[in-house]
Amino acid sequence: MTMDPRTIPIHPEGGxxxxxxxxxxxxxxxxxxxxxxxxxxxxxxxxxxCAMEFMAVSSSPYDTDRFGAALPRFSPRQSDLLMVVGTVTxxxxxxxxxxxxxxCEPKWVMAFxxxxxxxxxxxxxxxxPGIDRVIPVDIYIPGCPPRPxxxxxxxxxxxxxxxxxxxxxxxxxx
Amino acid sequence: MGAEVFxxxxxxxxxxxxxxxxxxxxxxxxxxxxxxxAAARALRNRFGFDVFLDVTAIDWIGQSPRxxxxxxxxxxxxxxxxxxxxxxxxxxxxxxxxxxxxGSAAFMERECxxxxxxxxxxxxxxxxxxxxxxxxxxPLRKDYPKEREQPLVPYRDWVASERxxx
Amino acid sequence: MAADPRIANPVRxxxxxxxxxxxxxxxxxxxxxxxxxxxxxxxxxxxERIVRTDVHCGYLHRGFEKECExxxxxxxxxxVDRLNYCSALINDFAYVDTVERLMGVEITxxxxxxxxxxxxxxxxxxxxxxxxASLMEMGAMTAFxxxxxxxxxxxxxxxxxxxxxxxxxxxxxGGLARDLPDGWLKRLGEILEQYEEFIGRVHGLVDRNRIFIxxxxxxxxxxxxxxLDYGYTGPMLRSTGAPRDLRKDTPYLAYAELxxxxxxxxxxxxxxxxxxxxxxxxxxxxxxRQLMDMIPDGPINxxxxxxxxxxxxxxxxxxxxxxxxxxxxMEGPRVPAGEIYFAHEAANGELGFYLVSTGEGVPYKVxxxxxxxxxxxxAHLMLDGYQLADLVPTFGxxxxxxxxxxx
Numbered sequence: 001m002t003m004d005p006r007t008i009p010i011h012p013e014g015g016x017x018x019x020x021x022x023x024x025x026x027x028x029x030x031x032x033x034x035x036x037x038x039x040x041x042x043x044x045x046x047x048x049x050c051a052m053e054f055m056a057v058s059s060s061p062y063d064t065d066r067f068g069a070a071l072p073r074f075s076p077r078q079s080d081l082l083m084v085v086g087t088v089t090x091x092x093x094x095x096x097x098x099x100x101x102x103x104c105e106p107k108w109v110m111a112f113x114x115x116x117x118x119x120x121x122x123x124x125x126x127x128x129p130g131i132d133r134v135i136p137v138d139i140y141i142p143g144c145p146p147r148p149x150x151x152x153x154x155x156x157x158x159x160x161x162x163x164x165x166x167x168x169x170x171x172x173x174x
Numbered sequence: 175m176g177a178e179v180f181x182x183x184x185x186x187x188x189x190x191x192x193x194x195x196x197x198x199x200x201x202x203x204x205x206x207x208x209x210x211x212a213a214a215r216a217l218r219n220r221f222g223f224d225v226f227l228d229v230t231a232i233d234w235i236g237q238s239p240r241x242x243x244x245x246x247x248x249x250x251x252x253x254x255x256x257x258x259x260x261x262x263x264x265x266x267x268x269x270x271x272x273x274x275x276x277g278s279a280a281f282m283e284r285e286c287x288x289x290x291x292x293x294x295x296x297x298x299x300x301x302x303x304x305x306x307x308x309x310x311x312x313p314l315r316k317d318y319p320k321e322r323e324q325p326l327v328p329y330r331d332w333v334a335s336e337r338x339x340x
Numbered sequence: 341m342a343a344d345p346r347i348a349n350p351v352r353x354x355x356x357x358x359x360x361x362x363x364x365x366x367x368x369x370x371x372x373x374x375x376x377x378x379x380x381x382x383x384x385x386x387x388e389r390i391v392r393t394d395v396h397c398g399y400l401h402r403g404f405e406k407e408c409e410x411x412x413x414x415x416x417x418x419x420v421d422r423l424n425y426c427s428a429l430i431n432d433f434a435y436v437d438t439v440e441r442l443m444g445v446e447i448t449x450x451x452x453x454x455x456x457x458x459x460x461x462x463x464x465x466x467x468x469x470x471x472x473a474s475l476m477e478m479g480a481m482t483a484f485x486x487x488x489x490x491x492x493x494x495x496x497x498x499x500x501x502x503x504x505x506x507x508x509x510x511x512x513x514g515g516l517a518r519d520l521p522d523g524w525l526k527r528l529g530e531i532l533e534q535y536e537e538f539i540g541r542v543h544g545l546v547d548r549n550r551i552f553i554x555x556x557x558x559x560x561x562x563x564x565x566x567x568l569d570y571g572y573t574g575p576m577l578r579s580t581g582a583p584r585d586l587r588k589d590t591p592y593l594a595y596a597e598l599x600x601x602x603x604x605x606x607x608x609x610x611x612x613x614x615x616x617x618x619x620x621x622x623x624x625x626x627x628x629r630q631l632m633d634m635i636p637d638g639p640i641n642x643x644x645x646x647x648x649x650x651x652x653x654x655x656x657x658x659x660x661x662x663x664x665x666x667x668x669x670m671e672g673p674r675v676p677a678g679e680i681y682f683a684h685e686a687a688n689g690e691l692g693f694y695l696v697s698t699g700e701g702v703p704y705k706v707x708x709x710x711x712x713x714x715x716x717x718x719a720h721l722m723l724d725g726y727q728l729a730d731l732v733p734t735f736g737x738x739x740x741x742x743x744x745x746x747x
Contacts (some may be wrong), residue, residue: 047400049425050744051505052469056495059488074373088638091306091350092378092399093327095371111681124320126305126311126403133329145506190578198441198680227653228681228709232696244694246681246709250568250582253589255679278571281717289405299354304398304746306350313406320406 004152006071036080037088037159040069043079044124045099053145062148067155076102081158086115087115088128100135106167108138108158113145122145133149179252183221187213187258192247200246202257207243211270212299214245223247223256226276229283231290235316239263243292245272262292271296289314353382354394360386370399374477374732378714378742381723388727393720397713400742408706412672413513416706421507423708425742426454427687429458429498432511434684437592438693439513442680443673450638453517456594456632457524459684460624461528464535465494466687466739467575467624474614474736475546478555482712483545486538493531500524513673514648515641517641527631532625541619546614556611560722560734563608570718574689574711576738579616580608586685597634598627613737624703628631647673672701672729681709688712688739712738 042064044054057064064070073079076099088096100109111131114120117140119129131137138161141154168174180201188194193204205213219274227246234240239261247256264267271280271294283294284303291312292301302309306326311318358365369380378399383392408416420435421428433455440447447455468491495505500521502508510517546552546694562572563594563665564580577584585602587595603619605612631691641648649659677699684690696705715738722734 033418040642044373045371046373048377048402049422049507051377052425055469055473055488057490059492060485061489061492069250086377087402089399090326091401092370094350095399099371099477113292120404122407124403124406125318125323126406128325129323129624133325134327137331139208149506159631195482197678198682200681223680225573226571227683227692228707230694230707232705243608246692246694248690250584250589255681276571277566277569278714278717281713292572296445301352301354302398303396304401307352308350313403321404 007057023163028174029167030163030168032169033163033165037162038068040067040081040108040155040159041073041079042069042081042083042110043074043076043099043103044072044083045096045141046085047086047092048087048090048115050115050145053143053148053151054083054085054112056064057148057151062152064155067152067159069155072163076100077104079103080106081108081110083112085109085112085117087113087120087122088131089126090128091126093128093134096131097134098126102147108162109135110154111140112151112154114142115144116119116140117142146173179221179249179254180256183217183256186216186220186232197257199242200255200257202259204259204261207260207262207269210243210245211272213258214247214272214275217247217256217258217273221249222251223249223255225250226282227255229272229279231286231288231292231314233290233314233316241290241292243269243286267291268293268295270294273297288312291315342556348361351380351396351398353396355382355384358391360391362386363388363391366443366733370396374735376473376735376742379735379740380622383721383723383731385727388729390545390726390728391729392722393723395414395716395719395723397716397740397742397745399746401746402520402743404708404747405706408554408703410702413516413703414668414672414700416703417511418507418509421509422713422743423747424466424686424688424691424709424741425439425507426469426741427462428460428507429510430466430684430686431691432508432687433459433593434682436511436513436694437684438680438682438695440647440699441682442678442695443513443646443675445514445642445644447515448639448642449636451640451642453594453631453635454516454520454640455511457628458600458626458681459497459593460631461494461498463687464621464624464628465491466659467518467621468494470618470736470739471542472689474733475542477613477736478552480546480552483542486542490531490535490538495533496529497524497531498520507543510639514646519640524540525635528628528632539618543618552642553611555730555733556609556614556737558607558609559730560610560613560737562718562722566718566721567608570721571714571719572689573621573714574685574687575613575616576715578602579604579605579612582625586690592682594618594631594634598630606699609719610733610737619637623642667701674699674701675703681710686711688715688741688744689742700737708747710744710747712742713739714738716745 111117116131119127139158184194187203229245232242241262245258283297287300288305306327364385380396382394413599420431423431453643468487472484472487498507502510567577569578583604600623655665656662675697679696681694683690692709694707698704
């Protein structure tokens with residue numbers, strides 16, 4: 001089970017917030033989580049062969065639009081899911097970092113394909129051995145390239161993760 | 175098939191007794207490094223080899239001269255290919271650039287320089303094309319270890335809890 | 341060595357300032373939807389007009405040639421697949437064909453016809469992707485969805501054959517990985533009929549569309565002289581009017597026995613490149629239909645101990661076959677010392693493999709002459725002088741595939 005820092009309780013000992021506050025806060029998190037998970041705006045950071053499967057999963061046969069995640073925003077300021085599709089090389093790594101840092105919270109990162117996950121079978125001077133060496137990753141989708149069903153499974157797991165998470169929207173506690 | 179095309183080329187380029195022969199349908203001519211530009215000019219202007227396909231190098235580590243630079247040309251008229259080869263030593267790995275003759279030479283010479291460190295005299299723009307600024311070394315040389323990475327962005331500090339696991 | 345982590349541009353542009361008044365220098369890419377992911381173009385803009393460009397590739401350089409030097413001749417077939425990943429089978433067959441010529445191995449007739457059919461099928465998938473992506477980038481989402489639907493049928497169909505949708509690793513030195521499953525050719529006929537219906541719709545939507553013509557006609561013009569000077573081959577050269585095609589000029593595989601035309605364009609602009617690709621797809625379908633009736637029966641792998649794995653029963657039964665299998669796996673097929681350059685007509689043009697062998701089971705050098713890389717060298721010819729918005733369709737019509745360009 002992943003330890004997502006956002007699900008660590010604010011006051012592990014029970015704390016000073018009232019039960020009513022906790023109840024309302026949980027319900028708020030569920031509502032915001034539900035809204036956020038069904039309106040994902042991906043930024044497709046597309047580099048290599050996985051792009052073919054990304055195009056396939058966005059089109060009619062498999063359709064990410066059912067999940068609310070179809071509309072790509074090609075500006076990092078307007079998107080919340082950074083889909084790193086394909087191999088990231090050392091030359092491309094600074095650009096990846098810059099794009100990630102330009103995105104606003106809340107943001108999630110999907111490593112699409114084994115090259116983004118671990119470097120794939122390019123273990124040499126040129127390829128970054130996994131994008132988690134430079135940015136934190138929320139969901140890893142293996143495959144070279146992954147079948148569209150695998151990608152959809154990954155999106156659904158990410159949606160579960162978003163739904164379970166804490167969503168502080170007004171203050172850092174609420 | 176290509177014999178009637180190859181004979182005059184061999185006579186012209188290998189006139190000094192250089193090694194020339196047909197290998198798998200391609201005429202291969204070995205020339206001295208100083209004769210490369212004249213040979214390419216002859217191929218283009220006299221023999222009609224209008225498409226410059228490729229330039230690359232082979233690192234014969236342990237041999238001297240160490241690098242063998244290989245050019246491929248294609249003639250759309252005769253539909254045959256010619257391979258031009260030369261050897262340059264490690265201490266002075268420079269050959270003439272074909273950019274005055276062919277526009278496609280620009281990018282390909284940059285790549286050969288990137289990968290092997292071959293200098294192309296006359297090509298003013300030998301910036302890294304496949305590699306990046308600050309990369310030290312020439313990766314396709316046999317003494318460059320495959321796994322030696324030169325990261326541009328320093329690696330993150332992985333925290334065990336962030337990596338997951340039970 | 342680690343450079344400053346705040347660096348976001350690890351390249352040196354050819355120009356950073358301009359003495360032209362009112363010019364702006366803009367970096368387009370390398371993470372940009374229209375540059376197909378990994379090309380960076382430094383453009384000097386005078387208003388909307390592009391004055392000059394400096395094209396940078398290499399952001400997807402994955403060290404293919406270095407990887408090949410540490411894998412056996414067989415084990416590097418998956419790397420070869422990922423060069424032009426839109427038409428992976430053509431790369432496979434070009435590579436194994438080159439190795440077979442160096443080894444002196446003659447493939448079986450069934451294998452020859454199957455490879456030809458699958459090469460054309462792959463070319464179909466590649467052109468579908470190129471046309472779909474370039475239409476989508478201009479806003480024609482419907483055409484994209486139609487074409488990707490057909491491409492998806494092709495992918496599923498090839499998954500039935502090779503096990504994977506996009507990168508197959510299906511070619512083997514001396515043959516193919518496996519034979520056709522039952523009913524494969526029947527489904528192929530169905531897909532070709534559906535293709536014709538969908539392509540008819542796309543033609544109807546796009547060909548005489550005023551907006552499409554205004555955006556594509558006389559934009560990104562390339563003359564034949566420029567194209568030959570800059571090493572262009574394939575649909576880009578044919579769109580300028582030169583009917584050069586390796587399948588006709590120096591036939592290989594079964595192309596000499598097929599009846600097909602080589603479509604050429606008139607002016608070398610974007611519209612011609614679009615139309616040449618559409619016509620090439622029709623010619624590919626015509627060739628596939630001919631080939632479907634021409635495939636003979638017989639084995640698909642040549643019976644040559646140097647490269648073909650022996651059958652499992654004899655591997656477990658005879659010591660010679662066991663040793664043969666062991667050596668092929670551990671050391672790789674021994675290719676006689678020498679070198680060879682051979683090229684196939686890939687979807688983008690002349691895809692050549694230059695192999696150097698020292699007699700080992702591992703290559704000494706594998707070099708790819710990739711059409712996309714060469715095309716990037718002349719991209720400025722088609723971009724300079726046009727508007728910024730013209731960059732998108734022009735770039736789409738070049739069909740730069742990052743895996744092939746940067747290797």
